[in-house]
Amino acid sequence: MNSAVAPDHAADDEVRRGFEELALRYGVPLEDVLLLAVNLHGVNADRPRNRARLRLRLVREPDTPWMVIVPLNNTASPFRLYDQELWLGSTLVAHVSRIEGDDAVGGYFRCGGRAVTLNPNARSRCTGCAFCPNTLEAAADPRLTEETKLSALLESLAASSPTGSLEQVDVVTESTGCYQLEEAAVKHFIDLRRVLTGMGLSPRIGFLTSVVRTDEALRTLADRVGDFTLWLTIECFTRRDLLLKDTKADLTPEQMPDLLARARSAGLDASFNLVVGLDPLDRLTDGVRSLAPHVSEFPNLQVYQAHTPLMSSLRTSGAENLEFYLQARAALENELAGTGLTPMRWACYRPLWHYEFAGQPLTGPTV
Numbered sequence: 328m329n330s331a332v333a334p335d336h337a338a339d340d341e342v343r344r345g346f347e348e349l350a351l352r353y354g355v356p357l358e359d360v361l362l363l364a365v366n367l368h369g370v371n372a373d374r375p376r377n378r379a380r381l382r383l384r385l386v387r388e389p390d391t392p393w394m395v396i397v398p399l400n401n402t403a404s405p406f407r408l409y410d411q412e413l414w415l416g417s418t419l420v421a422h423v424s425r426i427e428g429d430d431a432v433g434g435y436f437r438c439g440g441r442a443v444t445l446n447p448n449a450r451s452r453c454t455g456c457a458f459c460p461n462t463l464e465a466a467a468d469p470r471l472t473e474e475t476k477l478s479a480l481l482e483s484l485a486a487s488s489p490t491g492s493l494e495q496v497d498v499v500t501e502s503t504g505c506y507q508l509e510e511a512a513v514k515h516f517i518d519l520r521r522v523l524t525g526m527g528l529s530p531r532i533g534f535l536t537s538v539v540r541t542d543e544a545l546r547t548l549a550d551r552v553g554d555f556t557l558w559l560t561i562e563c564f565t566r567r568d569l570l571l572k573d574t575k576a577d578l579t580p581e582q583m584p585d586l587l588a589r590a591r592s593a594g595l596d597a598s599f600n601l602v603v604g605l606d607p608l609d610r611l612t613d614g615v616r617s618l619a620p621h622v623s624e625f626p627n628l629q630v631y632q633a634h635t636p637l638m639s640s641l642r643t644s645g646a647e648n649l650e651f652y653l654q655a656r657a658a659l660e661n662e663l664a665g666t667g668l669t670p671m672r673w674a675c676y677r678p679l680w681h682y683e684f685a686g687q688p689l690t691g692p693t694v
Contacts, residue, residue, distance in 0.1 A: 339416030587621035604631025
């Protein structure tokens with residue numbers, strides 16, 4: 328073991344026993360509690376990175392790989408990384424097979440190669456939200472808005488695919504939130520669909536955004552882009568003026584259900600992205616209840632991670648504790664179970680659910 332990270336086995340073993348008690352109290356798998364805790368607390372390691380991607384397999388479930396993106400420099404975390412092993416006190420909890428910096432790249436595969444996430448816009452141009460960790464890391468920073476450059480990006484991804492093509496890809500999602508104007512975003516996705524069609528591809532396109540709002544833009548996306556999911560980047564329901572950049576903050580919670588409903592009426596699929604840990608539990612639950620009738624895909628609900636003391640101060644009261652997220656998990660299951668939708672395990676790196684949802688086992692790809 329690496330002596331540069333000094334463990335306190337007695338204290339961390341007590342934390343582990345607390346995790347076991349929480350799993351019993353809330354009737355959830357211990358594996359879910361462990362992965363929630365890793366996302367909440369991050370990792371104490373001797374590696375000089377604020378934030379990194381870890382591919383790991385829990386000792387209790389060695390056949391299932393997971394990808395987590397966590398701070399590695401949290402000296403207060405009960406999880407300690409020694410070489411390629413993740414320990415909780417005196418207990419080995421996971422084997423880590425990959426450690427890499429969380430810098431922005433032009434694109435990467437998920438869902439066993441069936442999904443692609445694109446970052447074709449320059450992340451350095453994003454003014455960012457107060458809680459967002461992206462500005463802590465370096466960015467590959469592409470500026471790929473022209474069709475020829477989109478073609479080059481997709482051809483590069485195809486070359487890196489195990490099959491040498493993108494024929495297996497079912498969904499392409501853009502997560503870079505750097506479009507300041509609705510018109511620019513709509514034009515870009517028309518261009519992206521044209522490029523994909525020219526390559527003989529017809530995947531669903533998804534977009535994480537809050538700038539696409541008008542009926543005209545929604546209809547244009549439906550008519551000219553086609554199979555499209557609008558992922559509304561809600562992030563939080565409270566303190567929006569404090570926590571969010573202007574292009575998100577000026578969308579009010581009262582407007583959100585109507586925007587999702589109008590997207591569905593225009594012929595699009597729709598869902599939302601939300602960070603759990605920024606809102607009090609009652610406001611979080613009420614907000615999700617208002618949105619649930621209007622979603623066609625399970626929302627992206629992710630654990631809030633604090634990478635700096637300032638980011639820690641932005642948590643809502645109690646959200647520094649693991650139990651808050653188990654309470655949120657139970658409350659949101661009550662609101663979302665009736666939709667008939669379940670989490671896609673590969674679709675979120677910081678989810679509330681890993682092995683079970685509403686008491687039922689989750690299956691399917693995880694990375």
